[in-house]
Amino acid sequence: MSMFDGKKILLGVSASVSIYKSCELIRQLRKEGFEVKVALTKEAQSFISPLLFESLSSNKVYTDVLEENSYMGVSHIELAKWADVIAIVPATAHIIAKLAHGFADCPVSLATLASDKPKIIAPAMNSKMYENIATQDNIALLKKRGFVFVEPMVGELACNSVGVGHIAEVEDIKEAIESLFFEKSLVGKTIITTASSTQEEIDPVRYISNHSSGKMGFAIAQMAFNMGANSILISGPSNLKAPYGVNRINVKSALEMLKAIENQIRLCSKNDIYLIMAAAVSDFKPKQPSAQKIKRQSKDMLILELEQNPDISKSIKEKYPHIKLIGFAAETNDLIGNATIKIEKKGLEFIVLNDVSRKDIGFDSPNNEVTIIFKDGKTKNLPLMSKKEVAYNILKHL
Template identity: 40%
Template sequence: MAGKRILLIIGGGIAAYKSLELIRELRRGGASVTPVLTKGGTEFITPLSASALSESKAYTHLFDLTDEAEMGHIQLSRSADLLVVCPATADLLAKMAAGMADDLATTLLLATDTPVLAAPAMNVRMWQHPATQANVALLRQRGVTVLEPDVGPMACGEFGPGRLPEVTAIAAAIGAQFADGPLKGRHILVTAGPTHEPIDPVRYIANRSSGKQGFALAAALAALGARVTLVAGPVNLPTPPGVTRIDIETAREMAAAVEAALPADAAILVAAVADWAVAPRTSKIKKGASGPPKLELSENPDILAGLARHPRRPKLVVGFAAETDDVIPNAQAKLAKKGVDLIVANDVSGEVMGGDRNLVHLVTASGVQSLPETTKANVARQLAARIAELLA
């Protein structure tokens, strides 16, 4: 981040005090920081504190006659290399999504063509509210990097997602925005993990996918400079630095999230999506004398094939094939049937699925390249390099 100029917009939430720590972390990395406090932000920290730590003037008002004589808000928004909103409250996210400009912070956000990163912090119910989730989805679709909040206890006494991410994680995500590599400027969509298809309120159909390979790939792509959107099934894995994560549960939710993430330069669908869904019961199925229940199955959407035929098809579409028999022939058949550019095939007949190592074969129309068995992190780095070559 050395030499980079960060415009830091501080929203009105209890987590605003952590923005002071973020200023120090960014300056340690060599960046210059210009603070902008919303009216709510000044209720939690003072402009003097932000100014002292940043060694820069802290801005608070849109109609400052001295600065506005030369349209200072335009100058502020366009002189920065990155706009960071921390904490991004539910109100700020809503205003960003609606295109409002009723104070200095929102005017800066609307007047800029500079990349924007938002670190949300709010009550768990506010974060999970459909309005907030819709706003976040819209902002991500427009190219704003919205980090996932942390899960934990909150100042209000509740527990769940909504805590501001750790300052070191925010700083790492900011650093990733400036990563210079062969994928810089590319948007890549990755899916990872299993899907859960509910049977009743307490049971579901799933598979053994851990999500480790998809998460490792998302991290490797971000390290090469890509803007990565990771659509993740139910897994207990930390979000890679600089990656935008969207959590889903079912195959249909994953299909909708993939659609919302378009356009993308490439899509790598690593997730082990359930082929079938169950018509879920509203009450728990009880064990009875009549024997096991009969489950009514319906076919889930084919996300990979649908993306390959999509009007906004990414330039490169990559699928994964976990096979127990005839690994390469089955992968070649899948390549032709789905209409994709590359299939990454691996043998899961042993104890591979869910582990930390992988042996994969890269199957294209021109042939097969088998990689030696190694860690999933190494597989991810090799695959990310191959994707960079194909996009180039």
């Protein structure tokens, strides 16, 4: 059971060379639980046959404004009513112009005009076409009317040139669509989330670290954006993709993480800043990292002297008492006892408790089962669910 089960997306597809991205988008949306129906412009049908979209969406495809009754007996009005969100991916300069000026001469423009639901557009075109004042004015007009744009990137374009107009990544388009399904209850709040592990240098090629994948912190940062916050992610080394809409700052060591948090706090206005410490920060670091690679020595053992890293939550709370702190406790024994001590010692609002001794949840798993312990001693158990859902349930308490 996913949080998007049964939510309905009408995907409008127009005739861009990036059209193949819409096929991958359908696959990703359906994996998240969405139901997808597709409307194609006439020209889009010259690029890819409706049959492929029919097969990917497991739904009949809307291809002709004059043959509405063949669309499972449903008119464009009903199709527009059916959708919770209309997503136009990829969007050509031509379809953007038509939507801005109220045209209704193809399945995509007709269904969009007939809908009062949230609409999202992922433009894809040559940079000259994108930067053309006509296109920019059309985009500005649609934005003013509430259309959400997933901005194109600077990248390689089909015409063998490099410039702005390259369609956004499919994962980002999916995240942007998902974000439309959340109430913006965190508007006005800045949420700084730390994620992943830290690396503490032993020498230029070796370090001390831990198994944290960063998935939980990344999911929180993404959800904070979805719920309307100014979301900042300060991450230790991780291969995970930067979440959509989130300002990601990369760090390596615990000391770098502390500095990055302080920089962000100084940049923010005073009010409503939350720090969510989902990173697994190394408690210890080598006291004197070697400037040169340590060579295998004649003796059998290498003794490393470790010293404590600063306690990031505690240091931040002491220096910036207005910051509201949420902690994570990755415990393997006496879970509740250890977590409760941390709430008091670090001045936390609440703590999210993970049992990292379990293999099916925690560190690298896509799922998690946590208990939230509040400072008044109340607890809330969240059953096994995706890290995305855990993130939502945590952020609901801010």
